[in-house]
Amino acid sequence: MKNYKSAVGYAVLMILLGVLPMLGCAVVDLIDKSLESYFLPVFYLIGGLLCVLFSKKVLKVDTDSCFRKPQPLTFALVVISGIAWSLADVYLSNRQTFENNEFIPTFKEIYGMAATAFISPVAEELIFRLGVMTVLLIAAGKSTMKKVVAIVISCLPWVCIHFPRTSARFVDLVVTGIVISVIYMLSKNLVYSLAFHMAANIMTMLAMPIGKQLLANSWLMYVGITVVAVCLPTALVMLHRRGKCEAFQPMSSLLTA
Numbered sequence: 096m097k098n099y100k101s102a103v104g105y106a107v108l109m110i111l112l113g114v115l116p117m118l119g120c121a122v123v124d125l126i127d128k129s130l131e132s133y134f135l136p137v138f139y140l141i142g143g144l145l146c147v148l149f150s151k152k153v154l155k156v157d158t159d160s161c162f163r164k165p166q167p168l169t170f171a172l173v174v175i176s177g178i179a180w181s182l183a184d185v186y187l188s189n190r191q192t193f194e195n196n197e198f199i200p201t202f203k204e205i206y207g208m209a210a211t212a213f214i215s216p217v218a219e220e221l222i223f224r225l226g227v228m229t230v231l232l233i234a235a236g237k238s239t240m241k242k243v244v245a246i247v248i249s250c251l252p253w254v255c256i257h258f259p260r261t262s263a264r265f266v267d268l269v270v271t272g273i274v275i276s277v278i279y280m281l282s283k284n285l286v287y288s289l290a291f292h293m294a295a296n297i298m299t300m301l302a303m304p305i306g307k308q309l310l311a312n313s314w315l316m317y318v319g320i321t322v323v324a325v326c327l328p329t330a331l332v333m334l335h336r337r338g339k340c341e342a343f344q345p346m347s348s349l350l351t352a
Contacts, residue, residue, distance in 0.1 A: 098234050099231075099234045099235065099241055101234070102230050102231050102233070102234030102235075103231065103244075103248065105154060105230050106226075106227045106228075106230055106231050106248055106249075107248075108149070109146045109149055109150065109222065109226040109227050109230070110222065110223075110227060110252050112142060112145045112146050112149055112226075113139075113142035113143055113145065113146045113218070113221070113222030113223075113226060114142060114222070114252070114256060115142065116138040116139070116141050116142040116145070117135055117138045117139040117142055117218075119138070120134050120135050120138040121135060132207075133203075133206065135210075136210035136214040136215060136218070137214070139214065139215060139218040139219075140214055140217060140218045140221075142218065142222060143217065143218040143219070143220075143221030143222045143226070144221065146221055146222045146225070146226030146227070147221050147225055147226060149226070150225070150226050150229065150230060154230060156229060156230065156233065156343075157343075158225060158229070160283075160341075160343065161225055161229060161283065161284060161285045161343070162284070162285055162286060163284050163286070163341070164286075165284065165286045165287060165290070166333070166337060168333070169287070169330055169333045169334060169337065170286070170287065170290060172326045172327075172329055172330035172333070173278065173287050173290050173291050173294075173330045173334075174290050174291070174294045175294075175322060175326050176291060176294075176322070176323055176326045176327040176330055177290065177291040177292065177293070177294030177295040177298070178294050178295070178297075178298045179318070179319040179320075179321075179322035179323045179326065180271070180274075180291075180295050180319070180323050180327070181294070181295040181296070181298035181299045181302070181319075182298060182302075182315055182316070182318070182319035182322075183316050183319030183320045183323060184267060184271075184295070184299070184319075185299070185302055185306070185309060185310070185315075185316070186310070186313065186315075186316035186319075187263070187267065187316070188261075188263040188264050188266070188267035189264070189267075189299070190310065191261070192306075193302070193303070193306030193307065193309065193310055194306070194307065194310060196303060196306045196307075198303055198304040198306070200304075208300040208303060209300075211296055211299075211300055212293070212296045212297045212299075212300045213293065213296075213297075215296065216289060216292040216293040216296050217289065217293075219253060219292065220275075220279075220285055220288055220289045220292060221285075223249045223250075223252070223253050223276075224249065224275070224276065224279045224285055224288050225285050227248065227249045228245055228246075228248075228249040228276060228279060228280070229343055231244070231245035231248060231249070232245050232280060232283075232343060233343050242280065245276075245280075246273060246276045246277070246280070249272075249276055250269065250272035250273060250276055253268075253272050254268040254269055254272055271295070274291070274327070275288050275291055275292055276288075277331065278291055278330075278331070278334060280338075281331060281334040281335045281338045282334040282337065282338050282341075283338050283341045283342065283343055284338075284341070287334060
């Protein structure tokens with residue numbers, strides 16, 4: 096129990112390491128509007144790299160073991176699930192955003208979409224999964240309750256930094272965070288959770304320019320839900336089977352359950 100409390104403390108520290116560079120940049124951006132928020136994604140990624148560095152150098156966690164080569168079929172199912180999840184999400188929790196969206200193809204708009212699709216998922220997976228969740232799962236050992244706590248601790252800050260404006264969006268972020276965390280917990284491989292996260296974000300960004308046209312075809316929502324209902328459980332079962340043969344590789348007695 097003592098070691099798990101220490102792991103929670105390290106997890107909180109890594110959240111701060113990961114998020115503070117971006118928040119600092121946001122404060123500077125509020126002071127100097129000329130920056131146009133271009134540096135926010137970069138500082139977010141820097142925060143993610145700081146988390147990995149802390150985990151690897153200070154806690155001596157073998158983070159390299161979390162980047163194993165994925166199984167092609169399982170990887171494909173995870174990616175398809177991420178795309179379909181986002182497609183259904185357009186209708187279920189982001190409908191208002193898409194209805195009111197007016198896409199103007201300026202450099203700022205395109206840069207923001209590219210950052211959301213590619214940079215932010217990498218930064219968030221490095222912070223909340225590879226950094227925070229890995230430490231907590233190592234310390235949790237075989238305890239189911241501690242694994243649940245690991246999911247909660249890794250999800251809630253992630254939800255908060257997205258600033259959900261509606262209850263539907265809040266529920267959506269909570270469920271999405273849990274799904275991504277479960278993918279990582281079962282697979283013990285960041286490649287899968289990053290694939291789901293990035294696929295969902297890319298699909299959302301691709302939908303932005305045609306949001307109103309997309310919403311005119313409500314049958315796409317049912318297609319997305321059906322694909323998720325079939326592909327995601329299948330992928331999770333395959334991840335679980337494969338994950339039982341793998342293990343997180345701690346290199347520090349501080350994180351031993």
